[in-house]
Amino acid sequence: MSDFIIHQWWLLLIVLASFAPLAFKMVREGAENTLRELDRGWVFLLMLWAVLVPIYYIGVTGATLPEVPSALSQAVFDEIEKLKPGDPVLFSFDYDPASAGELAPMATALVKHCAEKKLKMYFIALWPVGAQMVDNTIDKVIKADFPQMVYGRDYVTLGYKSGNEGVIKVIVTNLRELYTTDSRGRSLNDIPMMQGIMNVQQMKLIINISAGYPGTKEWVQYAVTPYPDTIRLIAGSVGVQSPQLYPYIPRQLPGLLAAIKGAAEYERLVINKYGGPTPDPKYMEGLRRMGPQLIAHLLVIALIVVANVLYFTSRGRQRAR
Amino acid sequence: MKRQVPLIITAIAGFALIAAYFIPYTQSWGETTAIWFDVLASIAFVLGGGNLLRVHLKKISDRVAGWGYSVIVLVTFIITLAVGLGKVGVAPAPQFPNYPWSGPYRQTGAPFWFLYEYAFVPLTATMFAMLAFYIASAAFRAFRAKNVDASLLLGTAFIILLGRTFAGVILTEWIPPNSLFSGLRVENLTVYIMSVFTTAGNRAIMIGVALGIVATALKLLLGVDRSYLGKD
Numbered sequence: 001m002s003d004f005i006i007h008q009w010w011l012l013l014i015v016l017a018s019f020a021p022l023a024f025k026m027v028r029e030g031a032e033n034t035l036r037e038l039d040r041g042w043v044f045l046l047m048l049w050a051v052l053v054p055i056y057y058i059g060v061t062g063a064t065l066p067e068v069p070s071a072l073s074q075a076v077f078d079e080i081e082k083l084k085p086g087d088p089v090l091f092s093f094d095y096d097p098a099s100a101g102e103l104a105p106m107a108t109a110l111v112k113h114c115a116e117k118k119l120k121m122y123f124i125a126l127w128p129v130g131a132q133m134v135d136n137t138i139d140k141v142i143k144a145d146f147p148q149m150v151y152g153r154d155y156v157t158l159g160y161k162s163g164n165e166g167v168i169k170v171i172v173t174n175l176r177e178l179y180t181t182d183s184r185g186r187s188l189n190d191i192p193m194m195q196g197i198m199n200v201q202q203m204k205l206i207i208n209i210s211a212g213y214p215g216t217k218e219w220v221q222y223a224v225t226p227y228p229d230t231i232r233l234i235a236g237s238v239g240v241q242s243p244q245l246y247p248y249i250p251r252q253l254p255g256l257l258a259a260i261k262g263a264a265e266y267e268r269l270v271i272n273k274y275g276g277p278t279p280d281p282k283y284m285e286g287l288r289r290m291g292p293q294l295i296a297h298l299l300v301i302a303l304i305v306v307a308n309v310l311y312f313t314s315r316g317r318q319r320a321r
Numbered sequence: 322m323k324r325q326v327p328l329i330i331t332a333i334a335g336f337a338l339i340a341a342y343f344i345p346y347t348q349s350w351g352e353t354t355a356i357w358f359d360v361l362a363s364i365a366f367v368l369g370g371g372n373l374l375r376v377h378l379k380k381i382s383d384r385v386a387g388w389g390y391s392v393i394v395l396v397t398f399i400i401t402l403a404v405g406l407g408k409v410g411v412a413p414a415p416q417f418p419n420y421p422w423s424g425p426y427r428q429t430g431a432p433f434w435f436l437y438e439y440a441f442v443p444l445t446a447t448m449f450a451m452l453a454f455y456i457a458s459a460a461f462r463a464f465r466a467k468n469v470d471a472s473l474l475l476g477t478a479f480i481i482l483l484g485r486t487f488a489g490v491i492l493t494e495w496i497p498p499n500s501l502f503s504g505l506r507v508e509n510l511t512v513y514i515m516s517v518f519t520t521a522g523n524r525a526i527m528i529g530v531a532l533g534i535v536a537t538a539l540k541l542l543l544g545v546d547r548s549y550l551g552k553d
Contacts, residue, residue, distance in 0.1 A: 038461070040458045040461075040462070043454075043457050043458045043461050044454045044457070044458065046457065047453055047454050047457040048454075051453065065486075065487040066487070067487070068490065068508070070508075070512065071512075096445060097441065097442040097445045097446050098445040098446060098448060098449040099449060100442075100446065101446060101449065101450070129437070129441070131427070132427060132437060135427070161359065162359060162362040162363045162365075162366065163355075163358055163359030163362040163363075164362065166355045166356075166358040166359045166362060167359060169351070169352075169355040170352055170355045170356055170359065173348060173352055174352055177352060177356055178356070178359065183425065184414065184425055185414065185423065185425070186416070226342065239485075242515075243515065243519045243523060244523055246515055246516060246519055246520040246523060247520050247523050247524045247527060249516075249520075259485070261485050261486070290486065290487065293485070293486055294486040294487055294488055296453060296457075297482045297483065297485065297486050297488070298486075298488060299457065300456065300457055300460045300482060301479055301482055301483070303457060303460045303461040304460050304461070304464045304475065304478075304479075306461070307460070307461045307462070307464065307465065308464070308465060308466055308475075311465050311466075311467075312466075
């Protein structure tokens with residue numbers, strides 16, 4: 001840390017200089033008055049630095065925080081670990097670029113884990129741009145690091161279908177009713193790994209990465225609940241949606257990666273087992289993003305504390321009068 | 322007729338889905354109904370596009386405040402639609418080299434891909450990222466421990482905020498992990514709050530919502546509630 005401050009002194013200078021007008025105002029009008037009438041632009045500036053400086057620090061030093069895997073992240077890891085090479089796994093990418101910052105790291109780690117385990121991967125999307133998310137992850141992981149994997153033999157992209165939970169309801173019993181071709185327009189009958197695959201119940205595991213509706217909740221309600229003995233589901237979810245999924249844990253949803261912290265914990269597990277001595281930074285995106293999250297959370301707590309101190313000071317004075 | 326046909330379709334589709342859930346023999350009925358639903362959902366995209374045009378053309382025609390934004394919406398909508406549907410700049414698929422439209426619409430390097438990568442992705446990501454700024458502003462302006470309820474909410478928020486980062490681990494790492502008080506470590510408190518209080522609250526809401534859905538669904542299927550058909 002001290003080396004960073006010494007070498008990147010100019011950054012510290014810029015951060016401090018950006019708050020100079022506020023500091024002058026505090027000296028002139030008093031800290032309490034200034035904070036009481038604080039323009040929200042200053043709060044925005046604080047948040048900007050709280051996110052930007054850690055991103056830069058992690059970019060320069062490559063340091064990450066030591067995340068300890070929670071039971072839920074460990075459960076996700078174990079569910080994939082216990083599969084055998086060649087087992088079919090269905091990925092449903094139900095998110096868009098807006099939530100990719102939170103979900104793309106876990107998608108990358110999950111696909112890497114499945115590729116390391118030599119599982120057969122089937123990709124679908126219930127969100128219109130989910131198909132692009134699938135393509136991005138395949139380019140980033142399979143095409144870049146697992147060139148021996150062949151399209152149609154080891155992985156296949158079935159693309160997006162409209163209908164939300166209606167799609168889930170059909171494919172759990174009859175996948176061929178909705179999907180006649182892959183996302184490239186090739187007949188499913190001509191794809192080797194589709195031979196004998198008639199419905200989703202034949203998958204050993206369903207991995208859903210979701211940012212809302214339709215997503216994990218719908219997979220639980222329309223796939224796992226009617227077929228608890230044949231369908232097993234694990235999920236990765238954005239932070240705001242995760243509390244809604246806790247009621248399904250552990251019977252309907254044995255494992256859950258909740259937000260970027262869940263992604264970071266899972267990345268740690270995957271890296272520990274498959275990362276090698278110098279893991280590729282693209283498999284540590286979640287871990288790298290925990291730094292900005294830490295500072296941003298501390299800032300929010302600090303803002304709440306300061307605001308409450310001001311509130312109680314002012315209320316105390318009013319009562320005294 | 323205008324009202325009876327939709328009522329009959331709703332009732333048949335609804336009861337077919339219910340029967341398919343409970344009677345294995347009728348499973349194919351449910352599949353057929355769900356496929357109809359998926360087809361209708363695809364058609365709804367066309368309807369949505371038409372509605373978007375209607376709403377924004379009216380705003381432009383009436384020159385309501387902010388009509389310039391409607392122009393931007395329509396221009397970008399039409400460009401994206403034309404580029405995507407027309408597969409502009411897309412090379413033919415390798416297996417069908419003689420068919421110019423056989424390539425995928427989101428082919429890397431094609432104009433649609435360019436629009437997606439350099440307009441859609443940064444714009445949507447920016448919208449989501451801006452939440453951080455507004456949450457910080459709201460934290461400063463709105464969260465006050467005015468009463469017991471608000472204080473409990475604030476205390477819980479602090480634990481969760483700390484527990485979702487490494488700060489929580491550092492703060493209470495002095496408590497031995499296998500001791501009687503290990504439950505007081507912030508990371509364990511976070512798990513406890515999420516798995517007990519949050520789950521209990523969510524389950525209560527979910528059961529309430531489910532009961533409401535059953536009641537509403539029955540009213541729709543039996544034709545008691547016809548509000549979804551509109552007024553005329």
